[in-house]
Amino acid sequence: MLPPILQGLRIPVIASPMFIVSGPDLVIAQCKAGIVGSFPALNAREKDGEPPLLDAWLTRIEEELDRHNQSHPDHPAAPFAVNQIVHRSNARLERDIEICHRHKVAIWITSLGARVEVNQAAHDCGGIALHDVINNGFAKKAIEKGADGLIAVAAGAGGHAGPQSPFALIQEIRDWWDGPLLLSGSIATGRAVLAAQVMGADLAYIGSPFIATTEAQADPAYKQMIVDSGAMDIVASSLFTGVSGNYLAPSIRRAGLDPEALAAADARAMNFGDGSSKPKAWSTIWGAGQGIGAVREVEPAGARIDRLAAEYVAAKEAVSRL
Incomplete structure (x- = not known):
């Protein structure tokens, strides 16, 4: 059974935290529309000498969301989550953990290393x-170190995607784990x-479709490239961070590189010292x-979630007739 915090969502979706893209505007819109919104703590980057921006974002x-819930008691907002990058190069981790702990953040998403002290x-x-x-293997280590749930990042996911089919990955994890399990990888419709x-x-666990939303902190050209592109335009490469990730081929060409002839890079190149691994x-x-390929326009996050919800209901009805 899911923990109470993950029950009662409008549809069973957590919006994944995306570097630069996810910020307060997007998270608030996602939560008000009934799904868990999230953002990486490292996205909140203040200038030297200024108070921690993460504290202000959480407040x-x-x-x-509290104002929304008071005004809409019959349709309260979903909870939100904060992503902690626990890679050894993240010099802000201890500070960000303290801030999230002080704010009593209800859902923590951890990436790039399972750490007992963070859990x-x-x-x-x-x-x-x-x-x-x-x-x-990583799934078992995460549970051993105290994680409450797992996010299976399968082939086709944005960011640092895994190489395995979602069928294989979910099957192997479910063979021993009956706790909370999320799936990431090319999920863009209610079906x-x-x-x-x-x-x-x-x-x-859905990320990329929310890049092309009005609330996303993404370059307008980035949003339009999402709309104009499809699965054939996604290229996997380790060149940019040292770990294999999925990227838009048009953005690679615009940088003067050939997406079909990219060199490999060492994982030691990954460094989150300035908030990004790139x-x-x-x-x-x-x-x-x-x-x-399912994203055909830039629109408000609420409208995208409305469509996901309608598609989800229609898919359930269609399955019931089989």
């Missing part, structure tokens, strides 16, 4: 910790959300998952 999100911090303030994994559940996941030279190489 704003909490206050706006303990989440539990200590009454929250749950969900850890993203790309294979069954795909239902398919993830039928496959064995509890919830879908060197500044690659700042306009844009990531996305293979599901973007």
Whole structure:
């Protein structure tokens, strides 16, 4: 059974935290529309000498969702989540954990390494910790270190996607784990959300479609490239961060590179010291998952979620007639 915080969502979806793209405007819109919104803590970057922007972001999100809930008691907002990058190069991790603990963040999403102390911090303030994994081995390590749930990042997902089919990944994890399980990888329609559940996941984890929303903190050209592109335009490469990720081929060409002849890079190149794992030279190489063919316009996040919800209901009705 899902923990209470993940029950009662409009549709079983958590919006994945995306570097640069996810901020308070997008998170608030996602939560008001009935799905869990999220953002990476590292997206909140203040200038030197200024107070932590993460603190201000959390305060704003909490206050706006509280106002919404008071005005809409019959349709309260979904909770929100904060993503912690636990990679050893993240010098802000300890500070960001303290801030999230003080705000009693209810859902913590951890990436790039399972850490006992991060899970303990989440539990200590009454929250749950969900850890993203790309294979069954990492899944077992995450649970051993105290994670409450798993996010299976399968082939086709945006960002640092895993290489495995969602069928194989979910099957292997479900063989031993009956707790909360999310699936990430090319999920962009309500039908795909239902398919993830039928496959064995509890919830879908959706990112790339929300790049092309009015609330996203993305370059307008990035949003339009999502609209104009499809699965054939996604290229996997380790060149830009040292770890294989999925990127938009048009953005690679615009940077003067051939997406079909990219060199490999060492994982030691990954460094989150400045908030991103990508060197500044690659700042306009844009990531996305293979599901973007379903995105046909830039629109408000609420409208996109309305469509997902309608598609999800229609898919359930269609399945019931089989």
